Amino acid sequence: MRNSNSPAKENIVLFPKTLDYYQIQLTVMLESERYGEAIGLLRFLLQCxxxxxxxxxxxxxxLDWLEAAFPYASEGEYVGESPAHEEDMGAQEMARQMAKAKLQEDADYANKLLRRVMDEPLSEATLLALEQLSFFEGEEVDYALTDWVQxxxxxxxxxxxxxxxxxxRGVQGAVELKRGSENVVVEIEQVPLQNDDFPPQVAQVLERVAEQTETHEPxxxxxxxxxWGQFMMSIYGSEAYYSILTGEDGVLDLWAGALHQTVSETLNGTRNEEETRTMYGITESMRFPFEQAYRMLNSFAGRPL
Incomplete structure (x- = not known):
């Protein structure tokens, strides 16, 4: 049930693509720590x-968690730093204090978050639970997540x-992940925490797409x-991921072309593979790996092949 203090829904209806757009915006705001904007967007969505x-x-x-963890963001005063009387307490420390307070209210709170992550489908709620679990002390959470993720x-x-x-949480060491038929070994301490932490070859694929679309098809x-950001998370540590990290021009071109083709079809409903291949200089000899990359992206995006 929603909080009784939630604003009454106004006469605003979101179409599916509009909802998808706002969901993406919300994710971007949270990842870039623009908590005040995220709070404002959530309040708007709750009125729809x-x-x-x-x-x-x-x-x-x-919304409840953000308002409690970052109260100055909800008051429109949050500018990336804590106010003067709390300048020694950063955003992470505030979240850690909130986690401690939650445990004092409910000794089973961390276990409830773990069950949400492990037993419920992927959603904003499960991602929020993971965010909160970052700030709970105790090796029990480390062991539970390390065992489950494999x-x-x-x-x-x-x-x-x-x-x-x-x-x-400071966990180190290798874990073996199961991705379909592929087993992937990942070092936890090397996992990127934000987009800029990925190797430069990942951004170079986007740069190629930007050259073709940023002006005419923003x-x-x-x-x-x-x-691309979501897809990189989904293939992290896999053979496909490491093929991109080779940085070979032909490989980056075919992934850029496959990305362009997938998004273009999603937005416009039309397929013009020959034009895309020409645009990115994908030769006949690269056609098969291009089609493999295209199928992977389409499958991830939930589109029929």
Whole structure:
């Protein structure tokens, strides 16, 4: 149930693509620590009509946590630093203090968060639970997450976010992940915590897409950025991931072309593979790996092949 203090929903209806856009915006705001903007967007979304109840519950849960963890953001005073009388307490310390307070209220709170992560499908609520678990003390959480993340059948994004949580908690060492038929070994202390932490070859794929789209098709480039960031999380540590890190021009070109093609079809509903291949200089000899990359991106995006 939503908080009784939630604002009444106004006569605003979000279409599916509009909802997707706002969900992406919310993710970007949280990843870039723009908590004040995220709070404002959540308040707006809670006023909209026609969404599934689970969306409202997830938005309210996230809003409640953000307002408690970053109170000055909710008052419009948050500018990336704590106010003067709390300048020694950064955002992470505030979140850690909040976690401690939650445990004092409910000794089983950390276990409840673990159950949410492990038993519920990927959603904003599960990602929020992982974010909160970053700040709980105790090796029990480390052991539970380390054991669970190595099991089969976990959504790759949730898998990656769990690795980020483990790194934030200071866990070190290797874990073996199951990705379909592929087993992937990852060093926790090397897991990127933000987009800039990925090797430069990852950004070089986007740079190629930007050269072709940023001026004439900015919407395509925007969604390409979001899809590529999520896709990198999902293939982190895999053979495909390391093939990109070779940095070979032909490899980066074919991934850029596949990304462009996937997003273009998603937005426009049309397929013009020959034009895309020409645009990115993908020769006939590279056609098969291009089509493999395209299929991987389409599968991740949930599009039919």
């Amino acid at each position: 009509q026609g969404q599934e109840e689970r969306h409202y519950e997830e938005w309210q849960s996230l 099991k089969a059948g976990i959504h790759p994004i949730l898998q990656f976010r769990t690795l980020q949580t483990l790194r934030r 919407t395509l480039y925007y969604f390409a950025q979001e899809l």
